Amino acid sequence: MSKPWKILLHWLSQQRPDALEHWHWLKSKIRCALDVDDCGLISRFMAEGARLVRQGRLSNWYAASISFRLLIDTAHDPALPWHWRCLCLDYAFAPLATLTAGAQTAEEQQQIDCFTWQLSKPLAPSLPYLALLSKDHD
DSSP: OOHHHHHHHHHHHHOOOOHHHHHHHHHHHHHTTTTTTOTTHHHHHHHHHHHHHHTTSSOHHHHHHHHHHHHHHHHTOTTSOHHHHHHHHHHTHHHHHHHHHHOOSHHHHHHHHHHHHHHHSOOOOOOOHHHHHHHHTO
């Protein structure tokens, strides 16, 4: 590899991604189950969201509602591994508690009621790995 490319790659590796961009990347990793063996991924996503709220880059309501939707949608996706879905379901209570504490209007309370209903729905079993493979070939 030529020296200019090495310098560029070194420079790029030293750059920190924008916090909001990083939060969205973590969100994608969670939703697509890209790193299901990283048990700290959801915690880092939640911590990054809290930091963005403290910095004033996201509202508390927005961060909590996006986090809840991400976690509940991921938990109800039967194409994802069961343990990942259960972990997402476990973490969904934290943003719901934040939303409940911050609800000020009837519309916000109605949204919380909808979220609570979504949380109460049972999870369908995950699809077997072989069933997922056979659908790709149909």
